[in-house]
Amino acid sequence: MLITVDHREQSPALLDELRRQNICIERAPLPLGDYRVGDQLLFERKTATDLRLSLADGRLFDQARRLYHWRAQQPDRRVALIVEGRVQPPGAGQRERRILQGALVKIALLWDIPLLRTLLPEESARVMLYAARQHERGKLQAPLPALSCPNETLGTRAGDKHLVQRRLLQSLPGIGPRRARALLARFGSIAAIMNAEESELATVENLGRELARRIRWLVSEAPGIYRVTKRKGENQRASSRPNRSCGAAHRAS
Numbered sequence: 001m002l003i004t005v006d007h008r009e010q011s012p013a014l015l016d017e018l019r020r021q022n023i024c025i026e027r028a029p030l031p032l033g034d035y036r037v038g039d040q041l042l043f044e045r046k047t048a049t050d051l052r053l054s055l056a057d058g059r060l061f062d063q064a065r066r067l068y069h070w071r072a073q074q075p076d077r078r079v080a081l082i083v084e085g086r087v088q089p090p091g092a093g094q095r096e097r098r099i100l101q102g103a104l105v106k107i108a109l110l111w112d113i114p115l116l117r118t119l120l121p122e123e124s125a126r127v128m129l130y131a132a133r134q135h136e137r138g139k140l141q142a143p144l145p146a147l148s149c150p151n152e153t154l155g156t157r158a159g160d161k162h163l164v165q166r167r168l169l170q171s172l173p174g175i176g177p178r179r180a181r182a183l184l185a186r187f188g189s190i191a192a193i194m195n196a197e198e199s200e201l202a203t204v205e206n207l208g209r210e211l212a213r214r215i216r217w218l219v220s221e222a223p224g225i226y227r228v229t230k231r232k233g234e235n236q237r238a239s240s241r242p243n244r245s246c247g248a249a250h251r252a253s
Helices: 013-021 046-055 059-074 094-110 122-138 159-172 177-185 190-195 198-202 208-219 247-252
Strands: 003-004 023-030 036-037 041-047 078-084 113-120 243-245
Touching: 013 023, 013 122, 036 122, 041 059, 041 122, 046 059, 046 078, 046 094, 059 078, 059 094, 059 177, 078 122, 094 113, 094 190, 094 208, 122 198, 159 177, 159 190, 177 190, 198 208
Parallel strands: 003 023, 041 078, 078 113
Antiparallel strands: 003 036, 023 243, 036 041
């Protein structure tokens, strides 16, 4: 297996774990993502610090949007966002927690990008390998069966879908089961809720203008909340030739 790693990516522990698993590593400039397996599987990796900084300068949502469009170009493509480490630092305020939570909800909900949570670089490497091997065996590529009529094929599954929708809404700050049901009853879908104006949201029973304003703020977050520093090595010029190494050969050198 060959994994292409963006030349700016700095994680020796993660790369060492890949080599221990006998994975060939190629260092090269990637226009999108940090780790690419073949031409169909792409990972964006964010440490907790990276996540906060990229949210601050607007890169996070821009990258999510680009990952979404890259995946949409071919039906067999898959993308994922690896979030490594403790996202909410010790002593983080309520406002910062809400901002981070809202950002992750938006990425998972609006752009349909899976979030893979890990604690350490070595675990991030193992998660990537697990996903890559599943992808190779075709388990991630198998299409879902077509549903001609929900009432005929799903039975009570329509209720299951509403349950999932309510749980997604309940991940937003201030939204509990009652408000989630009221939002779905008023707008009919999560997409409609996320696109609703503040004045429309405020008319929902037991929601109010303040919570409506908070929801709109979370799903349309502007940059500039955190202090931004440059990513290490971001301005370094890329080598014109990919740098490739494989597990055993690399260790012997």
